[in-house]
Amino acid sequence: MDRPEKSQELELEIKTLAFGGRGVARVDGFVFFVEGAVPGDRVRAVVTKAKPSYAEARTLEVLRPSSARIAPACRHFGICGGCSWQTLDYTVQLEHKQSQVDDCLSRIGGLSGYETDAPLGATSLWRYRNKVEFTFAPGKGGVELGFHLPGQWRQVVDIEDCLLHSELTNHIRNRVRELARESGLGAYGQDSGGGYWRHLVLREAGTGEVMVNLVTGAGEFPRPAEFAATLTAEFPQIASLVWSVNDTRASVATGFPFRVLAGRDHIREEICGLQLRVSPSSFLQTNTAMAARLYQKALDYAAPRGGELVFDLYSGIGSIALLFARHTAAVLGVEIVAEATRQAVMNAEINSLDNARFVTGKVRRVLKELPVPRRPDLVILDPPRAGASRKEIQRIVELSPPRIVYVSCNASTMAANAAQLAADGYRLLRVGAVDMFPHTPHIEVVALLERFPE
Ligand SMILES: C[S@@+](CC[C@H](N)C(=O)[O-])C[C@H]1O[C@@H](n2cnc3c(N)ncnc32)[C@H](O)[C@@H]1O
Structure with missing residues (x-):
């Protein structure tokens, strides 16, 4: 085939998965890496990048689904960009x-x-992560809180229920978003460099203890005692509520000094019968x-x-x-x-x-x-x-x-x-x-x- 052009649409048979997770199709030896497709699918796809030896494409329509294809479980699938293999049967994964x-x-x-x-x-298979990092962004209601759109560091998908972490921590995230909205302080804008709320990092140990780590831009935390009392009264599992300031332009949530707003500076985890202290900066398998x-x-x-x-x-x-x-x-x-x-x-x-x-x-x-x-x-x-x-x-x-x-x-x-x-x-x-x-x-x-x- 001739080298495909960007925006060209074509039908592709997906044969396997590439390292990193995209479907792979070959036409006359030319390789396509196709987002949103699983092995066994026949899809209509649009070329998003064309190089001399390969092209990248995005699935527009599944023309004939693979026998290994299953319905996605998450309501945010296709927008959020995470859990890209949830349409593939787990045994096949x-x-x-x-x-x-x-x-x-x-x-x-x-x-x-x-x-x-x-x-x-x-x-x-779901709700297995003990740590999740969310980003605040200006949007509807003044403040949105969710994940970055894939490859787009300025845009955030507002998340209601992420199936990677527990229902409890989903409720905590949604309540934190409400409290941030009620504060009257806006979310930090990556473009403007203005606004206050930046990140929320949640950790939940196997012991049931939860850590809430709020990252903001410069400026005092609004009524910290009231904020902490409200959140910990509603969610007594919160054993540690900490606040740190990132006054740089870099969109990072960890590595800054923190102040404890409620509870301890760590939560207790237990793995293989070992007691482990986990603080905001600790690496722990997720x-x-x-x-x-x-x-x-x-x-x-x-x-x-x-x-x-x-x-x-x-x-x-x-x-x-x-x-x-x-x-x-x-x-x-x-x-x-x-x-x-x-x-x-x-x-x-x-x-x-x-x-x-x-x-x-x-x-x-x-x-x-x-x-x-x-x-x-x-x-x-x-x-x-x-x-x-x-x-x-x-x-x-x-x-x-x-x-x-x-x-x-x-x-x-x-x-x-x-x-x-x-x-x-x-x-x-x-x-x-x-x-x-x-x-x-x-x-x-x-x-x-x-x-x-x-
Ligand atoms: C994948 S984590 C493993 C941590 C630990 N084994 C566990 O299971 O929790 C890798 C660790 O290596 C550390 N690290 C990275 N580069 C390093 C280096 N050059 N020398 C020593 N430690 C390093 C990181 O800070 C991190 O704690």
Whole structure:
């Protein structure tokens, strides 16, 4: 076919899903990435971007639905841009997630010969998120509160009921919007730089405790005692109500100093029997029930015997390190954010674990400078989406641990890191996917590597 033009409409047969979640169609070898389409669909689509070797398109009409297509559950579907796979049967979602993991490991990592465990499906398909971040925007009623439209940082979809988080936190969000409207202060406008209300971040722990984090522009909070009393009387589950100011133009909700308006500066979470303090800036896996499964899988893969020295790299508030501290002789956590390390130390105390130590710093630097009494028996790494840098992997190789457990939220960067480890004497033994994010293309992966020959 000739190269398609932007705005051209055409009929496409969707064959598979691309990394990132869009449907893939091929016409005479030319590839289309189609939003809103699932494998098996025949759709009428409009080209939104045309490049020499591929085009992007958006579904206008499903001409023949795939047998795996189901009705969307969410009233905001198609507008909000989240949960893009909710029109795909969950079993098929899991199959695609697994094949994307396999594909990354073989295509990016050039890896084979490892054992693959069946993917662990999520225990709840909806209302599984423990943290959601909303943006205020000027609009009808003066203030709207919801999610950014995909790719449009100025526009917000007003949300009534998001099925990713609980009914309770949906009620809290809707009440906060009413209170913001009643305050008479407008929402912050990304264009004007004026207005007051900016973000609302809600967290709900498995213990039932809720944290409400309001982010505003510069200026005093309007009648804070009254606001806090109203909200906490209506929602006694709120154990922490905090306020922070973002007086920059950047549309970010976290990382600012905060003031407690009611309750504590943290909420209490419980994962795998560990008590964890979670503060506004803490990183925590966003699906509490599946985080427990993920950590248990990491522990199963590591199969500690009890006497090991373990390094937990990218340790956050210490969740994995503390779980391993219960089963091994000693654990050292390494984390770049000082506040997270401080919380990890507190979490060790709360759980009466005196064999876990935490160091603040970049993995690369800490591993270079730390006087290590002996070689770790096991290294666990759980880096951010970008994966570990080549230098960081090099440092791990220099430590020469007999076993490595890699926890990842991005199979493509994990595959690249695993390839480097394989080139430096490690063998990938076992891989298991854990689904923390139903109806999205994301998947968490645990991998076990062993130094070869052992
Ligand atoms: C995916 S989180 C994992 C946290 C923890 N393992 C957990 O499950 O809660 C990644 C963590 O790595 C930290 N981080 C990012 N880059 C780092 C680096 N170069 N060195 C050390 N820590 C880093 C982040 O602050 C974050 O806490």
